[in-house]
Amino acid sequence: MNNTIRIERAIKKMTQQQLADLVQVSRQTINTVELGKYIPSTVLALKIAKVFEKNVDDIFQLDETDWDLHK
Amino acid sequence: MKTTTLFPVVLKKIGWILFVPFFALCLYCLFGKGTEVFPVKVFSIFPEFPFDSSSNKLGVVIENCILDEISIVGLTVSLLFLTFSKEKDEDECIASIRMHSIFWSIIVNYIMLILVTIFVYGLSYMIFSYFSLLSLLFIFMVKYNIELYKFRRSNNE
Numbered sequence: 523m524n525n526t527i528r529i530e531r532a533i534k535k536m537t538q539q540q541l542a543d544l545v546q547v548s549r550q551t552i553n554t555v556e557l558g559k560y561i562p563s564t565v566l567a568l569k570i571a572k573v574f575e576k577n578v579d580d581i582f583q584l585d586e587t588d589w590d591l592h593k
Numbered sequence: 594m595k596t597t598t599l600f601p602v603v604l605k606k607i608g609w610i611l612f613v614p615f616f617a618l619c620l621y622c623l624f625g626k627g628t629e630v631f632p633v634k635v636f637s638i639f640p641e642f643p644f645d646s647s648s649n650k651l652g653v654v655i656e657n658c659i660l661d662e663i664s665i666v667g668l669t670v671s672l673l674f675l676t677f678s679k680e681k682d683e684d685e686c687i688a689s690i691r692m693h694s695i696f697w698s699i700i701v702n703y704i705m706l707i708l709v710t711i712f713v714y715g716l717s718y719m720i721f722s723y724f725s726l727l728s729l730l731f732i733f734m735v736k737y738n739i740e741l742y743k744f745r746r747s748n749n750e
Contacts, residue, residue: 550747551686563685 524583527556530574545569600678608674615667622661623723632658665726672730676737690740698733 531541538556542549545566554560555570562570571578622628633656640655680687705728709721 547684547686548682550682550744551684553747554686554744560686560689566685 523558523561523588524585525555525558526581526583527552527570530576530581534574541570541573544573599683600674602679602681602683604674605678605680608671608678611667611671612675615664615671618660618664619668619727622664623720628658628661630658631660632656635659635662668727669730672727672734676730676734680741686744687741690744691737694733694737694740698729698736701736702729702732 527541531538538552539549542552545552546569547566551560551562555562555566567578567582571581574581634654635657636652637655637657638652640653676691702725706725709718709725713721
């Protein structure tokens with residue numbers, strides 16, 4: 523899954539720590555989500571989208587590998 | 594998001610405090626004379642092996658050296674506190690790391706147990722069986738803490 527958190531943070535001039543505090547997770551969690559190492563829960567994805575005042579699918583997009591998980 | 598029910602944060606520190614002496618006690622029981630000292634009377638449901646229903650010995654008071662029982666119970670409790678206590682910065686990503694570590698350690702533990710069953714015999718097998726009572730929690734604790742350390746070191750602002 524791709525995401526545009528880093529870009530959205532840059533637009534809002536927000537650090538990982540500031541975003542982490544707003545969505546009540548650790549900074550490392552934001553880092554792993556940004557890098558695509560961890561897929562956030564629906565609740566966390568909704569919280570992140572709310573902080574950036576966007577829809578969830580503006581921030582998170584499925585990529586081709588997401589359809590190949592069980593192959 | 595509500596994560597799995599876990600012990601409070603403070604029990605992790607207590608887990609470390611308990612782990613060191615009970616781990617040493619377990620090693621003493623395993624390789625020293627821990628099973629020959631401190632005999633007391635204890636209640637036992639199955640005092641003998643194999644259990645024989647005709648011998649009428651179900652649930653009796655027997656004499657036993659309880660150092661090995663204390664060490665196993667103490668080490669189990671300390672490992673449970675160490676692995677199933679909340680972290681200070683507990684969130685869904687740490688819950689995910691915990692779940693992955695449990696999965697990994699179950700696989701590794703049972704591969705080890707299969708190999709030991711195939712290749713180890715006699716008294717050595719009994720020693721490995723004693724160790725295997727706690728090896729799952731022990732492997733889980735090591736894997737979980739390594740993954741947690743890697744996670745906390747990740748820095749890519």
